Amino acid sequence: MSLFLFPFLFSFLVDAQLLSLSQMYGSLQSPNFPEPYPRETQLRWNVSVPDGFHIKLYFSHFDLEPSYLCEYDYVKVEAEGEVLALFCGREETDTEAVPAQQLITSPRNSLSVFFSSDFSNEERYSGFMAHYSAVDVDECSDRSDEDLLCDHFCHNYIGGYYCSCRYGYLLHSDNRTCRVECSDGVFRERSGVLSSVDFPSPYPKSSECLYRIEVEPGFRLRLRFDPLFDVEDHPDVRCPYDHVKIEAGSSEFGPFCGNRSPGEIQTDSNVVTVSFHSDNSGENLGWRITYTATGSQCLVPEIPPNALLNPVQSEYSFKDHILFSCAPGYRLLKDGEYLDHYQMDCRSDGSWSSSPPHCQKTD
Numbered sequence: 001m002s003l004f005l006f007p008f009l010f011s012f013l014v015d016a017q018l019l020s021l022s023q024m025y026g027s028l029q030s031p032n033f034p035e036p037y038p039r040e041t042q043l044r045w046n047v048s049v050p051d052g053f054h055i056k057l058y059f060s061h062f063d064l065e066p067s068y069l070c071e072y073d074y075v076k077v078e079a080e081g082e083v084l085a086l087f088c089g090r091e092e093t094d095t096e097a098v099p100a101q102q103l104i105t106s107p108r109n110s111l112s113v114f115f116s117s118d119f120s121n122e123e124r125y126s127g128f129m130a131h132y133s134a135v136d137v138d139e140c141s142d143r144s145d146e147d148l149l150c151d152h153f154c155h156n157y158i159g160g161y162y163c164s165c166r167y168g169y170l171l172h173s174d175n176r177t178c179r180v181e182c183s184d185g186v187f188r189e190r191s192g193v194l195s196s197v198d199f200p201s202p203y204p205k206s207s208e209c210l211y212r213i214e215v216e217p218g219f220r221l222r223l224r225f226d227p228l229f230d231v232e233d234h235p236d237v238r239c240p241y242d243h244v245k246i247e248a249g250s251s252e253f254g255p256f257c258g259n260r261s262p263g264e265i266q267t268d269s270n271v272v273t274v275s276f277h278s279d280n281s282g283e284n285l286g287w288r289i290t291y292t293a294t295g296s297q298c299l300v301p302e303i304p305p306n307a308l309l310n311p312v313q314s315e316y317s318f319k320d321h322i323l324f325s326c327a328p329g330y331r332l333l334k335d336g337e338y339l340d341h342y343q344m345d346c347r348s349d350g351s352w353s354s355s356p357p358h359c360q361k362t363d
Helices: 006-014
Strands: 019-020 025-029 041-048 052-064 074-079 082-088 111-115 127-136 153-157 160-164 191-195 207-214 218-224 243-246 253-256 264-266 271-278 288-295 307-310 321-326 329-332 335-341 342-345 358-361
Touching: 019 025, 025 041, 191 207, 207 288, 218 271, 321 329
Parallel strands: 019 041
Antiparallel strands: 025 127, 041 111, 052 127, 074 082, 074 111, 153 160, 191 288, 207 271, 218 264, 218 288, 243 253, 243 271, 307 321, 321 342, 329 335, 329 358
């Protein structure tokens, strides 16, 4: 084989070569370094490190044929289809295409270095020597507030990160969202307030909350939503993300979402279930409900002659009591018995516990 053909064969072999580097650090160099590199050569190094790391690359020596826009010989650094750097020339000529002390950082955990030489070199050029190393990514600080990895707290470690939540919250199975357990207990008082967790601050994501209000039979529950109502919605689909639903006996109300308060809801039941669903996104402020129990109405009783009634009201409801007494000179008579006063109770079915007594004149 002639000497004339040998360089051509060598360049063909180098042109077909693809090198993969996967250590945490290493170096790469032009063919024959520090001797002059061959002509008509193309060589690519694919460098990759584990997830959670970036790659930093720098050149400790650089000596390639200079050319306008690096048309002849060059080194190109790429990552994810983007050209990070294009170098050519000699360091002593102080051209803009020389890497000098420039440090190149990959956006992810891989990059490639591509070396190309053309068919001729006017002088002898020694090529290049480059070094790379894996550097830890601080996932917790490398993101904006709009792209947070963790709902509450983010903790970085070498090669990765983990999330934790404030006291009272639980980490969701996605290991980044903080949810709450919010389905315990029953509201039994005749009036009260319930709301989304942390209202009016943003409510937790990925949570299923169930609130039950249960008062004595004979009462009907009335719910009033706070005017400040902010639950994630969708412009085209009704409440596909977050929503509030209300069940009262056989009646259902909702789902409710958006920023318009549902206002007041009067139910015919003494038991109400309020359910709230939130997905894994959004920063909405939530909702609050004030509830009251109103009893069945009893008709205002007929007051017998010479009788006195306490208290005197325009309407009476379940559990209300009234006392009968008589004017001076009269005594209460009920079922053949004289009394100082007599009590009647408004019952759950809207009837009084008995009929009113009579007032009989005394001697």
